[in-house]
Amino acid sequence: MLKRYGLSGFAVLVAALLSLPVLVILSYLVQADSALWQHLLDTVLADYLINSLLLLLGVGSGVLLLGVPTAWLTSMCSFPGRRWLSWALLLPLAVPAYIIAYTYTGLLDFAGPVQTWIRDITGLGYGDYWFFEIRSLGGAIIMMSLVLYPYVYLMARAAFLEQSVSSIEVGCSLGYSRWRAMWSLALPMARPAIVAGLSLALMETLADYGTVQYFGVSTFTTGIFRTFYGYGDTVAAAQLAASLLAFVILLVLLERYSRRRARYHSAAESRARADLIPLAGSKALLALAICLLPLLGGFVIPAAQLLLWAVFEAEPLGWDFVRLAWNSFSLAFLAAVVAVTLAVIIAYAQRARPSKPVRAVLAMPAFGYALPGTIIAIGVLIPLAWMDHRLIAFAQNLGWESPGLLLSGSLIALLFAYTVRFLAVALGSVQAGLDSIKPSLDQAGRSMGHSPLAILRKIHVPLLRSSVLTAALIVFVDVLKELPATLILRPFNFNTMAVRAYELASDERLVDAAPASIMIVLVGLIPVLLLHSSIARRRPH
Amino acid sequence: MTLIKQVFCITFGLALVVGQSAQAAEVVNVYSGRKEALIKPLLDAFSETTGIKVNLITGKADALLKRLQVEGSASPADLFITVDAGRLHRAKEAGVLKPMSLPGLEQRIPAALRDADGYWYGLTLRARPIIYAKERVDVAELSTYEALAGAAWDGRICLRSSQAVYNQSLVAATIDALGAAATQAWLEGMVNNLAKPPAGGDVDQLKAVAAGVCDVTIANTYYLGRLINSGKAKEQAIASQLAVFWPNQKGSGPLGRGAHFNVSGAGLTKYGKHPQQAQELLAYLASDEAQRWYADINNEYPVVPGVDVSATLVGFGSYKMDPIALQILGQNNRQAVQLMDRAGWR
Numbered sequence: 031m032l033k034r035y036g037l038s039g040f041a042v043l044v045a046a047l048l049s050l051p052v053l054v055i056l057s058y059l060v061q062a063d064s065a066l067w068q069h070l071l072d073t074v075l076a077d078y079l080i081n082s083l084l085l086l087l088g089v090g091s092g093v094l095l096l097g098v099p100t101a102w103l104t105s106m107c108s109f110p111g112r113r114w115l116s117w118a119l120l121l122p123l124a125v126p127a128y129i130i131a132y133t134y135t136g137l138l139d140f141a142g143p144v145q146t147w148i149r150d151i152t153g154l155g156y157g158d159y160w161f162f163e164i165r166s167l168g169g170a171i172i173m174m175s176l177v178l179y180p181y182v183y184l185m186a187r188a189a190f191l192e193q194s195v196s197s198i199e200v201g202c203s204l205g206y207s208r209w210r211a212m213w214s215l216a217l218p219m220a221r222p223a224i225v226a227g228l229s230l231a232l233m234e235t236l237a238d239y240g241t242v243q244y245f246g247v248s249t250f251t252t253g254i255f256r257t258f259y260g261y262g263d264t265v266a267a268a269q270l271a272a273s274l275l276a277f278v279i280l281l282v283l284l285e286r287y288s289r290r291r292a293r294y295h296s297a298a299e300s301r302a303r304a305d306l307i308p309l310a311g312s313k314a315l316l317a318l319a320i321c322l323l324p325l326l327g328g329f330v331i332p333a334a335q336l337l338l339w340a341v342f343e344a345e346p347l348g349w350d351f352v353r354l355a356w357n358s359f360s361l362a363f364l365a366a367v368v369a370v371t372l373a374v375i376i377a378y379a380q381r382a383r384p385s386k387p388v389r390a391v392l393a394m395p396a397f398g399y400a401l402p403g404t405i406i407a408i409g410v411l412i413p414l415a416w417m418d419h420r421l422i423a424f425a426q427n428l429g430w431e432s433p434g435l436l437l438s439g440s441l442i443a444l445l446f447a448y449t450v451r452f453l454a455v456a457l458g459s460v461q462a463g464l465d466s467i468k469p470s471l472d473q474a475g476r477s478m479g480h481s482p483l484a485i486l487r488k489i490h491v492p493l494l495r496s497s498v499l500t501a502a503l504i505v506f507v508d509v510l511k512e513l514p515a516t517l518i519l520r521p522f523n524f525n526t527m528a529v530r531a532y533e534l535a536s537d538e539r540l541v542d543a544a545p546a547s548i549m550i551v552l553v554g555l556i557p558v559l560l561l562h563s564s565i566a567r568r569r570p571h
Numbered sequence: 572m573t574l575i576k577q578v579f580c581i582t583f584g585l586a587l588v589v590g591q592s593a594q595a596a597e598v599v600n601v602y603s604g605r606k607e608a609l610i611k612p613l614l615d616a617f618s619e620t621t622g623i624k625v626n627l628i629t630g631k632a633d634a635l636l637k638r639l640q641v642e643g644s645a646s647p648a649d650l651f652i653t654v655d656a657g658r659l660h661r662a663k664e665a666g667v668l669k670p671m672s673l674p675g676l677e678q679r680i681p682a683a684l685r686d687a688d689g690y691w692y693g694l695t696l697r698a699r700p701i702i703y704a705k706e707r708v709d710v711a712e713l714s715t716y717e718a719l720a721g722a723a724w725d726g727r728i729c730l731r732s733s734q735a736v737y738n739q740s741l742v743a744a745t746i747d748a749l750g751a752a753a754t755q756a757w758l759e760g761m762v763n764n765l766a767k768p769p770a771g772g773d774v775d776q777l778k779a780v781a782a783g784v785c786d787v788t789i790a791n792t793y794y795l796g797r798l799i800n801s802g803k804a805k806e807q808a809i810a811s812q813l814a815v816f817w818p819n820q821k822g823s824g825p826l827g828r829g830a831h832f833n834v835s836g837a838g839l840t841k842y843g844k845h846p847q848q849a850q851e852l853l854a855y856l857a858s859d860e861a862q863r864w865y866a867d868i869n870n871e872y873p874v875v876p877g878v879d880v881s882a883t884l885v886g887f888g889s890y891k892m893d894p895i896a897l898q899i900l901g902q903n904n905r906q907a908v909q910l911m912d913r914a915g916w917r
Contacts, residue, residue, distance in 0.1 A: 073912040141778040156783040165770040246770030260908040415641045518634040522626035538774040
């Protein structure tokens with residue numbers, strides 16, 4: 031009995047615990063505060079909704095346009111530069127969205143070097159010429175697409191690489207051209223992976239506050255914080271967040287429904303490598319250009335600008351940057367281990383074809399990714415503080431000294447928040463890995479009398495190693511960049527690089543924020559490069 | 572499997588190292604809505620003279636306030652520091668502060684700059700006047716905040732977003748002076764006169780005025796002070812094109828009420844475990860030394876009358892302040908945001 035249900039039961043327990051913050055936020059929907067809602071409806075809510083939808087649409091198209099072609103080109107075609115581009119395209123993952131926004135604003139706004147130069151050589155004044163207004167909805171779409179496309183690239187590329195070559199070869203032998211095979215076979219087969227990457231990018235977009243706030247774009251998320259900070263109304267803010275969550279749940283359900291019967295693992299055994307499609311001449315140049323564009327925009331230009339600021343203009347960081355880097359690094363490492371361990375447990379329980387209610391419980395915690403970090407932090411604080419108060423009361427009853435805020439006042443709260451916030455990322459990668467392992471392998475293991483745990487250890491772990499590593503590395507980078515939850519939940523005297531960068535940037539000292547920002551990017555590079563080698567090993571070269 | 576074991580060993584080890592909490596004989600725990608760079612040096616100086624260790628968390632004021640509320644009686648925080656009287660008032664309303672009658676502070680800090688019941692004390696003053704482009708604006712054109720709604724300013728104004736609490740407090744003060752209807756009309760006129768949609772911070776508005784995007788803005792003086800004292804030629808060049816105008820100085824009645832100002836301040840928390848040390852820290856923050864530090868480092872005005880201010884602040888000239896009791900900013904904040912929503916001030 032225990033062998034049969036042990037792991038699933040444990041997974042349900044873990045999932046329920048991780049769902050607490052999301053449920054706390056959803057529970058606010060029940061409390062009524064009609065006056066403020068009426069005011070929001072009358073004035074700004076329509077604006078928030080339209081802007082948020084446009085932002086989603088724009089970033090969605092942006093990440094697909096940047097992520098899928100680059101993934102296809104680097105995994106299926108051969109052209110000069112393919113090898114280094116295949117890892118370099120991941121670099122924008124290390125750049126936080128709010129930092130790329132600050133950087134491009136410094137470059138491109140009317141007081142920045144580009145426009146000043148235009149005015150100097152033409153003698154025109156402001157308003158006499160047209161220039162792209164970076165601080166706009168369009169600007170926000172471009173900024174977020176540039177740093178979020180790696181999610182799609184990463185997932186799509188992994189899927190292309192793992193696709194059984196034989197199905198494409200069958201397609202070709204049936205008279206498909208290589209390109210036709212891509213459209214009709216490879217792309218549809220990669221759909222779950224692409225959608226997984228896309229939904230990560232879109233949930234990240236919905237949760238973003240820093241970029242849209244700085245650009246003055248009123249989205250649903252800025253609305254949440256306006257009601258929180260402006261009206262001082264946590265209930266209405268949480269209600270807005272809960273509506274956002276409901277919207278995301280709806281989207282996810284729709285997507286699941288649309289591919290309800292499809293199966294995406296290959297029945298064939300062959301993992302042989304297909305020949306790359308050789309590109310030459312103008313085609314090779316075009317491929318190179320397509321791959322260089324996101325790399326330049328999402329990494330090279332902002333990193334170069336940050337580096338210039340950091341070296342020539344900013345106040346030097348001082349020796350405490352070692353401590354900041356260590357704090358950021360260790361926190362990200364801890365969070366990655368915790369989040370991925372729990373993700374594996376949950377993903378595995380999901381694979382065991384549980385009943386509907388169990389499936390719902392298991393799916394719940396992943397929605398934390400769509401909630402802004404501050405809201406998650408509040409959702410984490412409330413249950414943890416409640417438990418802390420029970421613990422204190424318990425200790426006092428026994429006549430012990432009060433233990434203080436053991437859970438909500440320590441790193442546990444922070445790790446809890448990170449896990450809730452980024453579980454979806456880890457789950458996405460682990461599930462994608464599990465999906466490509468045929469159920470027949472499980473069945474074979476089961477028929478040989480192995481327990482689910484033994485199947486996990488003996489069959490899945492070796493096959494899943496790279497997916498798990500991918501999950502861990504993405505969570506690592508995400509935690510490194512995370513700001514709002516870190517800001518509220520951190521213990522006393524605990525600073526990270528993201529906190530330092532934010533404090534200087536929000537004090538309108540963009541240039542002085544550059545050294546800390548560049549440190550985030552540099553530390554983030556380490557896992558991004560590891561990530562590459564883990565994917566490269568998936569298929570023999 | 573060994574790899575996994577190694578990972579967990581490292582994880583556990585890290586958790587132990589990172590999770591260490593500092594304990595000292597005498598401590599005071601501070602939640603601060605002020606940035607670390609603008610509070611930590613003072614706290615360090617305090618620790619050095621008194622031997623009391625200060626533990627600090629900085630963050631967004633409203634989020635820290637929420638943390639205080641949720642932590643309740645178990646909260647470790649002794650002192651809550653933040654900018655904006657509206658926030659301080661909100662903390663008082665939320666029931667996380669403790670009223671303290673501190674005769675030493677009451678003597679030094681004018682009554683308008685602290686809570687009437689002693690829940691919080693203002694620590695620095697921040698003025699939010701009109702800042703204009705010297706080249707394109709004739710000073711005779713300028714008079715009051717309210718006049719910026721006039722047709723003469725069509726397409727000439729830059730404003731920061733209404734998300735900024737500084738703007739919310741300015742509107743809250745105007746509601747107190749003129750009433751909601753007149754404030755609404757003023758907001759609509761001013762939004763109509765905007766040269767571009769609100770985006771960026773105060774410094775961005777100053778840069779926009781210098782670059783010729785618009786001619787005037789409303790900004791806190793310390794941002795201009797920072798540009799003036801910057802070591803960078805580019806920033807000094809921006810500052811040299813700008814000047815401060817103190818609005819609402821002439822006459823009596825609401826339009827002659829004086830320029831808008833606000834405070835940063837602090838209050839003792841209701842459940843603080845180190846009230847004695849927190850009071851000492853509060854007294855230190857109101858000392859001449861600390862007051863001068865804020866004037867020199869961040870160009871904020873001292874709350875304590877008679878403390879010397881920096882040459883930059885002297886250069887801005889003297890002005891009449893709106894004598895409004897600052898807690899009204901907090902009381903009117905919600906209505907202010909509603910009016911800004913209605914006027915379409917993003």
